[in-house]
Structure formats: structure tokens, C-alpha cells
Amino acid sequence: KNEVEQSPQNLTAQEGEFITINCSYSVGISALHWLQQHPGGGIVSLFMLSSGKKKHGRLIATINIQEKHSSLHITASHPRDSAVYICAALISSGSARQLTFGSGTQLTVLP
């Protein structure tokens, strides 16, 4: 079983819809990283959060440390939001902290 699981694996939405992508993890973490991978392959950092909620434009990320769960929300979705969204858990391993990645959620927003 993967330590970090995302759902859904694939999501298709109509332009303007509110979108939620979920991330669950099975171990204790220090923080949770949300990333966006563009169709061309490039990866962009969206959020790194250890508690509560963060907002940037139409993107909102929340985390519940006790429930081992994080969500990424996109309001008023647009076709340019189409991408793979990846969550990664920052896990302590010895003296280092490493990211363990989920396998990603492919989002397609139709016009």
C-alpha cells in the first residue's frame, strides 16, 4: 500500500465547476506539498502546508493532520487548469525529511 494516495486518479470537469482533489497519507508527516505538472512535463510548486488552509488565487489547499488528509480545491475551473496534480508528504526519515509522492490526479477541464 502506498504511503500517499490520491483520489480520484482521473477527473473531468466542465469549465466553471468547483473541483476537489484528495490526498491521504498513512504515516505522520511534517507538511504536505501540492504540485502541478503541466502537459509538457514541467512541475510547479503550488503549496506547502503543515496546518490549516492556504489560498492562492483560485486554488485552496487544506490539511487535517489528525485525519491524515489534505484537499486541493479549484474554484471557477478553466481549461488552462488541465494538468496533473501531485501531492507529496514530507516524512521524517532519520535526521532527514523526505518527500513521498502520490501518483497524481489527471484533471481535464472542458470548455
Place this chain on the structure above:
Amino acid sequence: DADVTQTPRNRITKTGKRIMLECSQTKGHDRMYWYRQDPGLGLRLIYYSFDVKDINKGEISDGYSVSRQAQAKFSLSLESAIPNQTALYFCATSDGARGLAENNEQFFGPGTRLTVL
């Protein structure tokens, strides 16, 4: 200019050849990472370095080696490439200063698509 750059962006090579992928960063970060991405799998850590004198193996280091030539440069080598090393390779950096976990936010290069025939 991009903060994290990788060269080459695409490479096709043959089994048994030695390949070097290079990564440079202008973010002033101490920590650098090499990952590979395969279809349907999450990013997996190959090697990481927390400073010039610190090199650590990641989850899948077999068949790879690295060199941290300077704070800004971290290269990945495949000594004798094999077809199952065909993948998308990413370099990343982070500040990682002691204290806030959120200082571990990672910033990625554009990726190198490597094909081993």
C-alpha cells in the same frame, strides 16, 4: 531566466553508454535532489545532497551516481545505461533551513526526457 535548469532536455542513447544529466540553480538553495518519473508511478528519489560535502542515496540509487560540484550544480550519471532507465528525470532544490517544515518546499527543473534503446 529559470531558477532551476537541466541539460539536456531530451536525450536518446544506446544500452551501455555513459550518460550525464546536469542541473544548475540560481536560487541559492543548499539542498538538491534527483528524481525519476515513470508513467503511472509517482516521482521517486534517486539521490539527494544537503550541501557540497553531503551526498545521500534515495529510494532507487542502483545504477546511478551523482556529483555535487558546487552549491549550484548537481549532476546525475548513468554509468552504463539500460532500457529500464528510460524515464523523465527531474532535478529539484529546496532551502530546507532548520525550523519550519514549509521551508522544505521544492522547486523543480524542467525535466530531462531520457530514452535508452
